Amino acid sequence: MSDSKSMDKPLDCPERRNFLEKATAVVGGVGVAGASWPFINSMNPSADVLENAISEVDLKVIEVGQSQTVSWEGKPVFVVHRTPAQIAAMQASKGGPDPQEDTARTQQPEWLVVVGLCTHLGCVPTRDNEGWLCPCHGSRYDNSGRILHGPAPANLPVPPYKIVSSETIIIGVA
Amino acid sequence: MAKGIISWIDRRFPLTAIIKHELTEYPTPRNLSYWWNFGFLAGFVLVLQILTGIFLAMHYKPDASMAFDSLQTIMRDVNYGWLLRYLHSTGASAFFIVIYVHMARTLYYGSYRAPRELLWWTGQVLLLSIMASAFMGYLLPWGQMSYWGAGVITNLFGATPFIGEAVVLWLRGDFAVGDATLTRFFALHYLFPFLVAGMVVIHLVSLHTVKSSNPSGINLEDKDNIPFHPYYTSKDGFGLGVYLIIFCWFVFFAPNTFIEAVNNNPANPLVTPPHIVPEWYFLPFYAILRSIPDLLGGVVAMVMSLLLFAVLPFADRSTIPGGARYRPIYRVTFFLFIADIFVLGYLGAQAPTGYVVPMGQVATFLYFATFFILPIVSKREDKWLRARLPQELLAQFDRTNALAKGQNKGDAP
Amino acid sequence: MSRLIALALCCLSYSAWASEEHKLAKVQVRTDVQSLERGAETVISMCTGCHSLKYIKYRDLLKLGIAKEKVNSWRGSNPPGTSIPSQMSPEVAVKGFGSIPPDLSLMAQARDGRANYLYSYLLGFYVTPDGKSGNHLFPGVKMPDVLGIAGARTPEERAQIEEKARDVTSFLMWAADPHEQERKKLGYYVIGYLVLLTVLLKLMKMRIWSRLRNN
Numbered sequence: 189m190s191d192s193k194s195m196d197k198p199l200d201c202p203e204r205r206n207f208l209e210k211a212t213a214v215v216g217g218v219g220v221a222g223a224s225w226p227f228i229n230s231m232n233p234s235a236d237v238l239e240n241a242i243s244e245v246d247l248k249v250i251e252v253g254q255s256q257t258v259s260w261e262g263k264p265v266f267v268v269h270r271t272p273a274q275i276a277a278m279q280a281s282k283g284g285p286d287p288q289e290d291t292a293r294t295q296q297p298e299w300l301v302v303v304g305l306c307t308h309l310g311c312v313p314t315r316d317n318e319g320w321l322c323p324c325h326g327s328r329y330d331n332s333g334r335i336l337h338g339p340a341p342a343n344l345p346v347p348p349y350k351i352v353s354s355e356t357i358i359i360g361v362a
Numbered sequence: 363m364a365k366g367i368i369s370w371i372d373r374r375f376p377l378t379a380i381i382k383h384e385l386t387e388y389p390t391p392r393n394l395s396y397w398w399n400f401g402f403l404a405g406f407v408l409v410l411q412i413l414t415g416i417f418l419a420m421h422y423k424p425d426a427s428m429a430f431d432s433l434q435t436i437m438r439d440v441n442y443g444w445l446l447r448y449l450h451s452t453g454a455s456a457f458f459i460v461i462y463v464h465m466a467r468t469l470y471y472g473s474y475r476a477p478r479e480l481l482w483w484t485g486q487v488l489l490l491s492i493m494a495s496a497f498m499g500y501l502l503p504w505g506q507m508s509y510w511g512a513g514v515i516t517n518l519f520g521a522t523p524f525i526g527e528a529v530v531l532w533l534r535g536d537f538a539v540g541d542a543t544l545t546r547f548f549a550l551h552y553l554f555p556f557l558v559a560g561m562v563v564i565h566l567v568s569l570h571t572v573k574s575s576n577p578s579g580i581n582l583e584d585k586d587n588i589p590f591h592p593y594y595t596s597k598d599g600f601g602l603g604v605y606l607i608i609f610c611w612f613v614f615f616a617p618n619t620f621i622e623a624v625n626n627n628p629a630n631p632l633v634t635p636p637h638i639v640p641e642w643y644f645l646p647f648y649a650i651l652r653s654i655p656d657l658l659g660g661v662v663a664m665v666m667s668l669l670l671f672a673v674l675p676f677a678d679r680s681t682i683p684g685g686a687r688y689r690p691i692y693r694v695t696f697f698l699f700i701a702d703i704f705v706l707g708y709l710g711a712q713a714p715t716g717y718v719v720p721m722g723q724v725a726t727f728l729y730f731a732t733f734f735i736l737p738i739v740s741k742r743e744d745k746w747l748r749a750r751l752p753q754e755l756l757a758q759f760d761r762t763n764a765l766a767k768g769q770n771k772g773d774a775p
Numbered sequence: 776m777s778r779l780i781a782l783a784l785c786c787l788s789y790s791a792w793a794s795e796e797h798k799l800a801k802v803q804v805r806t807d808v809q810s811l812e813r814g815a816e817t818v819i820s821m822c823t824g825c826h827s828l829k830y831i832k833y834r835d836l837l838k839l840g841i842a843k844e845k846v847n848s849w850r851g852s853n854p855p856g857t858s859i860p861s862q863m864s865p866e867v868a869v870k871g872f873g874s875i876p877p878d879l880s881l882m883a884q885a886r887d888g889r890a891n892y893l894y895s896y897l898l899g900f901y902v903t904p905d906g907k908s909g910n911h912l913f914p915g916v917k918m919p920d921v922l923g924i925a926g927a928r929t930p931e932e933r934a935q936i937e938e939k940a941r942d943v944t945s946f947l948m949w950a951a952d953p954h955e956q957e958r959k960k961l962g963y964y965v966i967g968y969l970v971l972l973t974v975l976l977k978l979m980k981m982r983i984w985s986r987l988r989n990n
Contacts, residue, residue, distance in 0.1 A: 208982060212975040219972055226442035227417050234421070235439035239834075239856050392987065434830045434880070437954070444954045445961075588987065596980040603973030610969060614962025618884065618952075626885040626951070627877075 242360035247299070255315050257304060260359045264304035264312055265347060266320075266333070267357070270297070274331045283334030286343045290332045293346050301349050301359065302333035308340035320344075384570060389587035390594055391576035397471075398574065398594075399601035400464035405562060406602060407457045412555045414450040418443075422502065424548035426541035429504035430628040448617035454496055455620040456609055458643035461489060465671075470696050472678065472685030473575040476766045479675040481568045486672055488561050495554040496641070498547040501539075505625030506635045512547070513539045514638060518651075521658040538631055579684010581762040637713060645710030646703050652714055653726040663726065670733045677733060680740040682747060683762040688755070691743040699732045799912075802894035805945040806956060808840040814946025815841060817939055819849050819859070821921045822879060825868065827861035830880035831950050839949070872917045883947040890944050897940040900925045 233241075243260040245267055250256050255268040270278070275297045278290040294300055304312050306322040313320035319330040327338030334343040348362035371377045421440050423432040436443035465485070468474050474482035501512040516533050520526040535542030576582065588594075612619060620642075624635045640648050650667045654660035678692075686693035702725050709722045748756065805811070815836060818828070834855040836846045850857065861868075861876070868875045877885075886892040892912065899911040900920035908925065910916040920926070922940055927933040949955070 208975070208978055212972075212979050215968075215972050215975055219968060222968075226445050227413065229441040230417050230443060230446055231420065232441050234435065234441060234443070236435060237439075244854070437952075438830060438835075444952075444958060448958075592983050593987075596976070596983045600973065600976040600980045603969060603976045607966060607969045607973060610962070610965050614958055614965060617958075618889075623885055623887050623889055626881040 242358060245357050245359060246355065247357060248355050252298075258359070260303075260347060265359055266300070266302050266304045266315070266344075268300040268302075268331070270300055270331060278330065278332040281330065281332075281334075283330060283332065283343065284336040286335050286341070288332075288334060288343060293332050293334075293343070295349070295351055299351065299357070300331070300333060301346060301357070302344040303347050304344065306340055307335065307342040307344065308338070313344075385591040385595070386589055388570065388590040389584070390574055390590045391582050392586055392588045392593075393576050393578065393582075394574060394594070394597075395577055396597075396601060397463070397467040397577075399598055400460050400467060401569075402598040403460045403601065403605055404457070404464055406605075407453055407460055408555065408558060408562065411450060411453045411457060412559070414446050414453065415552070415555065417446050418450055419552060422548075424502065424545045426504065426544050426629075429502065429544060433503050445613070448613050452609065452613045452617055452620055454499065455641070455643065456612075457492060458496070460605075461492065462643075465489070466700060469674075469699075470686050470693075471575060471577055472579055472683070472692070474671075474674050475678055475683065475685075476675060477572045477768070478575060481565065481572060482675060483672055484561060484565045484568055486668075488558060488565060490668065491554060491558050491561065493644070495551060495558065496643070498551040498554070500641060501544060501547045502551065503625060504544065504629045505622075506627045506629055506633075507622045507625040507638065509539055509629035509631070510634055510638050511640055512543065515640075516543075518657075518661050518664075521661040523658070540631075575684070577684075578687050579682070579762070580758050581683070581765050639711050642707070642711070645708075646706035647710075649706040649710035649722050650726045650729065652710070653719070653722040663730075667729060670730070673733065674736070677736040678740050679737050680744040681763060682744055682751075682759050683766070688751065688759075689740075689743055689747065691739055691746075695732065695736070695739060699729070702728045702732070799888045799891040799895045800898065802890055802941055802944050804890050804948045805941065806949070810942050811839060811946050811949050812841045812845070813939075814942035814944070814949075815849075816845075817943050818879070818946055822943075823859060824862045825872075825876040825918075826879045828859040828880045828950060829878050830858065831953075832856055832858045835953060839953070874917075876918070879947060879950070881951045883944060884951040890948050893947060894940055894944045897922055897943060898924050898937060902926075 240259070241261050243258055243265070245256070245258050247267075247269075250267060250269045252269050253271045253274075255266055257264045257266055259265070275290075279297070282289065291297070293302075304320075306313050306324065306327055308322065308325055308327050311322050311324035313322040313327070313329060319328065319333070319336075321328055322338065322340065325339045327340035328336045329340075329344055330336055332343075333346070335341070347359050349357050349359045350361050351357045368378060372379070418436065421432060421436045421443060423429055433447070436447055438444075440446075468482065468485070497512075497515060501508045516530055516539065519529045519533055522529045531537070533543075534540065535546060622639075627635075639645070647664050647667055651660040651664040654663045680689060680692070682688055686696055705725045706722070706729065709718050709725060712718045714722075832855070833846055833850040833853065836849075837843060837855065846855075849859075853860075863871075863876075865875050883890055883893050886896075888895070896910065896912045899913070900916075900922075901909055901911065902925050903909045908916070908920050910918075922936045922943075924933070924936050924940075927936055952958075
């Protein structure tokens, strides 16, 4: 709030005035910044949306060899109860273009949990015995969710999850 | 660097010239009191209402089956949703307090008088738009008071001769206030503030053409004017600080003061709450409406009570410029008028039984009488004062009047 | 004092209450977790038989600070994200009472007098001469006297029920506006900041305007 016209007039104490001006500007600036936070934060996910960030899955209903799709953060998550044969095959392989150990992708070998969105353009791959095939552009994933061939650049990501008991896992909590 | 950018802009847009003309060299009377802060405050409140409104609209659902619930989601689940909502609901009342004070100041100091008639009239249009905006916004929470208030007010349009029923039906888009009404009120409630903002620009252009009035009513010499910036920017800044302290006290410690308890019940078309009252800022006009036993007459009276303000520049026939500063009779009239508005406001909140009705009729009569006696009173007061006030002062008055008529300064004695 | 007023309330006849002038007992609403927990306990055991609290979820009670075991015992097999339901189906309610009992989430803010109304209402039950249940604040009330104020014989019994009513009121006040404490806490900082800013702005204004006097 300075104007050159008034600055040439003799002032009683320019230093103090400058200090006052700066202090007011700083305090005012802090206030505007602080006041803008509630507005910005109101656009972040609200409490009822954040509830979707944690999903509980009942493992009892998923038989060996079966897969269930559950919703987590509004996205599909595949929970697969793998057969011993599938486990053996997966542990023997390192996948395709994005090599990774199967053990690094599971907490317990019989349970595979992956986010079911193709890493290419976000379609939901369809399940078959070999793993998944993306219907959009034909990316092929194995039973560890690893990309084998097709346009997708990476393996299906593993969400944070916790195996609470032999009956339940919670997705969204590491 | 900064200078370079500014001169680059100046070659394409008169930025520096505008700042000079409207702020750093804009001449303002040096004797403006704090009552002159309220125009700036009204602008601030408008901006805050628009901001909080936009962010609330990101979470609000204008659907009869979801509106009430979405408001509860805002209050409970949205981050700082409660703050946005309370800022907005308290802001609505604050808006009217600020505007009413702004208007009262205009009346008291006679700021509406020549050459400021257009300034006054654009202010009237602003007031009506803000009232419409507030009324439509009040439906959005979809509470009992929202619902029945909107029902009663839209019914008033049923007083339109011949096509009343059709008008009401058209306004609501339904046989009663319903989903269609809510959705259109939301659409218009979102639109209106931007129209208001546009009209504020017109109001300001008009102000900067005729310049501010001042407490004395006498137009000041050039040497008595000071630039708006930094003098009035700093004064407005301090005023804003005081305003924010009071406003935030209500927002954080008593936000429910301005929210009717009944409105915390979801709208129910089958049950009318026992005592419907409009928001406090409509109460005086509501009292006028009720004072006329006939629906059409009541509506006309209520509309006239607002529109009559427009005749004031002609109704005040005094040759002494300004308002109450040199005019004791005008001052008394002003205070009686304000007191009458308070009485009307009080009566508007009461159930229409017993003394309330006749007293409301008396107050309504006095309200309108003020407009009709003002020409006579001001003329007589003028005669009386001219015989008593010192010659020097009278000369100053005449100089101001000459200026108001657009005559050359040199012509004045 | 409030007890005295409540007593006085109960002595007044119905006709006095039909008039506009309701004198409500003033209640000091509590905000400590223990009181709210007691209130929640009472509400869930005595009120949710007929009333729902649709804007309060079990997880909100956890966030409030009520022990997990307690909340778990209330919610049973419902997930923590469920809102507190009424045990009575709407059809049964309409059959039994002729209407659906109102939701309680906002009840503490939904009547003129707000907390005081709710408190006075809970303590406003009395037995009519023909042996029915009446309420001073709500003629034609259909809700039974759940706290049993009409049957209280001794001052101690009465005091106990008043405590209960106060806890219920406090809990429902929280339910109507769960962010109230957060809001007030933030309010102190905001007002404190604004006072500082306003002082600075006033100094600025004085300094700038002092130039006028110097010339």
